[in-house]
Amino acid sequence: xxxxxxxxxxxxxxxxxxxxxxxxxxxxxxxxxxxxxxxxxxxxxxxxxxxxxxxxxxxxxxxxxxxxxxxxxxxxxxxxxxxxxxxxxxxxxxxxxxxxxxxxxxxxxxxxxxxxxxxxxxxxxxxxxxxxxxxxxxxxxxxxxxxxxxxxxxxxxxxxxxxxxxxxxxxxxxxxxxxxxxxxxxxxxxxxxxxxxxxxxxxxxxxxxxxxxxxxxxxxxxxxxxxxxxxxxxxxxxxxxxxxxxxxxxxxxxxxxxxxxxxxxxxxxxxxxxxxxxxxxxxxxxxxxxxxxxxxxxxxxxxxxxxxxxxxxxxxx
Amino acid sequence: xxxxxxxxxxxxxxxxxxxxxxxxxxxxxxxxxxxxxxxxxxxxxxxxxxxxxxxxxxxxxxxxxxxxxxxxxxxxxxxxxxxxxxxxxxxxxxxxxxxxxxxxxxxxxxxxxxxxxxxxxxxxxxxxxxxxxxxxxxxxxxxxxxxxxxxxxxxxxxxxxxxxxxxxxxxxxxxxxxxxxxxxxxxxxxxxxxxxxxxxxxxxxxxxxxxxxxxxxxxxxxxxxxxxxxxxxxxxxxxxxxxxxxxxxxxxxxxxxxxxxxxxxxxxxxxxxxxxxxxxxxxxxxxxxxxxxxxxxxxxxxxxxxxxxxxxx
Numbered sequence: 001x002x003x004x005x006x007x008x009x010x011x012x013x014x015x016x017x018x019x020x021x022x023x024x025x026x027x028x029x030x031x032x033x034x035x036x037x038x039x040x041x042x043x044x045x046x047x048x049x050x051x052x053x054x055x056x057x058x059x060x061x062x063x064x065x066x067x068x069x070x071x072x073x074x075x076x077x078x079x080x081x082x083x084x085x086x087x088x089x090x091x092x093x094x095x096x097x098x099x100x101x102x103x104x105x106x107x108x109x110x111x112x113x114x115x116x117x118x119x120x121x122x123x124x125x126x127x128x129x130x131x132x133x134x135x136x137x138x139x140x141x142x143x144x145x146x147x148x149x150x151x152x153x154x155x156x157x158x159x160x161x162x163x164x165x166x167x168x169x170x171x172x173x174x175x176x177x178x179x180x181x182x183x184x185x186x187x188x189x190x191x192x193x194x195x196x197x198x199x200x201x202x203x204x205x206x207x208x209x210x211x212x213x214x215x216x217x218x219x220x221x222x223x224x225x226x227x228x229x230x231x232x233x234x235x236x237x238x239x240x241x242x243x244x245x246x247x248x249x250x251x252x253x254x255x256x257x258x259x260x261x262x263x264x265x266x267x268x269x270x271x272x273x274x275x276x277x278x279x280x281x282x283x284x285x286x287x288x289x290x291x292x293x294x295x296x297x298x299x300x301x302x303x304x305x306x307x308x309x310x311x312x313x314x315x316x317x
Numbered sequence: 318x319x320x321x322x323x324x325x326x327x328x329x330x331x332x333x334x335x336x337x338x339x340x341x342x343x344x345x346x347x348x349x350x351x352x353x354x355x356x357x358x359x360x361x362x363x364x365x366x367x368x369x370x371x372x373x374x375x376x377x378x379x380x381x382x383x384x385x386x387x388x389x390x391x392x393x394x395x396x397x398x399x400x401x402x403x404x405x406x407x408x409x410x411x412x413x414x415x416x417x418x419x420x421x422x423x424x425x426x427x428x429x430x431x432x433x434x435x436x437x438x439x440x441x442x443x444x445x446x447x448x449x450x451x452x453x454x455x456x457x458x459x460x461x462x463x464x465x466x467x468x469x470x471x472x473x474x475x476x477x478x479x480x481x482x483x484x485x486x487x488x489x490x491x492x493x494x495x496x497x498x499x500x501x502x503x504x505x506x507x508x509x510x511x512x513x514x515x516x517x518x519x520x521x522x523x524x525x526x527x528x529x530x531x532x533x534x535x536x537x538x539x540x541x542x543x544x545x546x547x548x549x550x551x552x553x554x555x556x557x558x559x560x561x562x563x564x565x566x567x568x569x570x571x572x573x574x575x576x577x578x579x580x581x582x583x584x585x586x587x588x589x590x591x592x593x594x595x596x597x598x599x600x601x602x603x604x605x606x607x608x609x610x611x612x613x614x615x616x617x618x619x620x621x622x623x624x625x626x627x628x629x630x
Binding site (some may be wrong): 038052053055059071118130143147151153154155179182184186214215240243265269282286300301 | 323326334339342344408437439443445447449451462533602
């Protein structure tokens with residue numbers, strides 16, 4: 001709905017319908033200067049593009065070398081032979097495989113729940129008047145300014161105590177991490193969806209109610225589908241944010257009573273990078289970093305328009 | 318009907334509010350409470366000590382150091398990131414063909430935008446581990462390796478990067494090296510943000526400026542930049558939060574997570590060290606509360622400074 005009008009506005013602005021004959025002569029005169037400026041622009045843009053891409057390519061290529069090559073020829077971008085075994089080793093011995101599995105398991109639950117609970121709460125707060133509405137909204141909003149480190153100690157202690165009563169919600173449990181991720185993602189999700197639900201027209205919700213739909217039914221079958229552009233933006237934001245989260249897992253996914261740790265990817269990579277100092281499996285580390293970054297980069301390149309607008313919309317609000 | 322609404326609202330809000338109270342609000346409240354005690358950790362006694370922890374904060378050498386390092390990042394991260402992002406957005410949008418619809422942007426600007434955005438989708442941890450290899454202090458690192466090869470750096474005396482506590486312009490070198498990573502990873506995102514804002518400025522404003530005889534530089538500095546003021550101030554606030562959150566880089570990249578010799582300590586690293594290594598939970602919570610108050614004051618201050626009449630178009 002809103003994107004359609006937005007698109008129209010854009011097309012209108014870009015339409016070359018208005019003549020401006022004065023400009024043409026001017027443009028020809030400025031031609032040489034413009035060309036020099038363009039060359040200058042491209043030079044700088046290419047330099048920065050190389051500064052962004054070169055390290056990434058270097059990491060991927062180093063992941064395909066063997067260890068002695070990493071040490072002897074650290075700068076070469078072309079490995080003498082492609083060592084795919086680095087990836088196999090990082091996947092099994094470096095436990096990247098289980099890090100991936102843990103991350104995907106946690107995210108499947110946490111992103112779904114964040115979106116569901118976040119948009120439900122945002123909807124109730126945005127479209128219904130009741131006592132305490134503002135209070136609850138500002139309570140959620142305040143979470144945006146408070147640094148997570150402040151809560152670290154009591155959060156750790158709280159999760160530990162919870163684990164004594166409900167083992168599944170204790171430290172080092174997937175379900176616990178899901179619940180914690182959801183709680184910490186609610187602030188921004190509600191903040192974002194709240195402003196989105198405000199912009200939806202009242203008439204459609206009213207029409208649905210007149211047709212006999214309950215409040216719940218109206219939300220799930222009418223309003224939620226209409227909020228799809230917002231849901232996509234905040235969904236991308238949450239997937240990336242939770243995929244990249246490292247502090248909460250490092251704090252909460254600690255081994256208790258000798259059971260193996262269920263590390264997620266970011267946390268596992270940190271430990272891998274600390275431990276490889278002793279094992280000096282450089283190519284394995286490069287393979288690990290490559291496996292952690294390539295999936296996100298590929299998803300980004302495929303959906304770059306949505307990702308860019310999704311993430312920048314988060315700042316723009 | 319009224320009754321239905323109450324039940325519906327309660328049903329929709331109960332679970333989110335409960336989760337949020339339990340895992341976000343309650344830990345914050347507890348932290349504020351613990352900050353008034355001398356609690357050491359999981360067991361042991363817990364005595365009420367009033368504001369002693371806060372008084373201690375004021376005379377803590379390490380905290381003072383960490384505070385100034387936080388301030389350093391708070392100023393430099395937004396400053397350098399926004400300057401670079403604006404410069405890149407300027408090149409991207411001001412270059413290119415000039416015609417009646419204004420200036421088109423350089424050839425391939427779409428591709429540049431995709432590439433510059435790359436670091437934004439990578440996790441801070443991936444970036445940190447990657448830069449750890451780039452910053453290696455021997456010939457195996459990307460930068461040292463290159464510089465040794467072309468003879469600019471002596472192989473026996475390579476650049477120490479994040480292990481270098483020597484001051485540069487009055488600030489430990491390690492902080493400058495961390496700043497470089499932050500700017501590297503943030504510039505592309507803010508460039509895309511600024512570009513989008515530039516493109517949402519109606520074309521007739523540019524047309525009017527061009528008709529009045531403004532060239533592309535005038536147009537940029539006199540028209541575009543003032544209209545971007547809102548976006549830039551929002552970016553400044555966001556980058557301020559990111560600057561307070563440099564902990565991931567400090568954690569992965571510096572020796573003993575805040576070293577060498579405390580040269581890269583920031584609030585968060587001192588807090589974690591105090592709580593989990595030294596086992597002084599009460600004192601660590603006081604640091605957290607101080608940090609929270611500092612953050613909120615800063616956010617309020619920034620909002621006040623950057624508040625100005627909006628230009629509607």
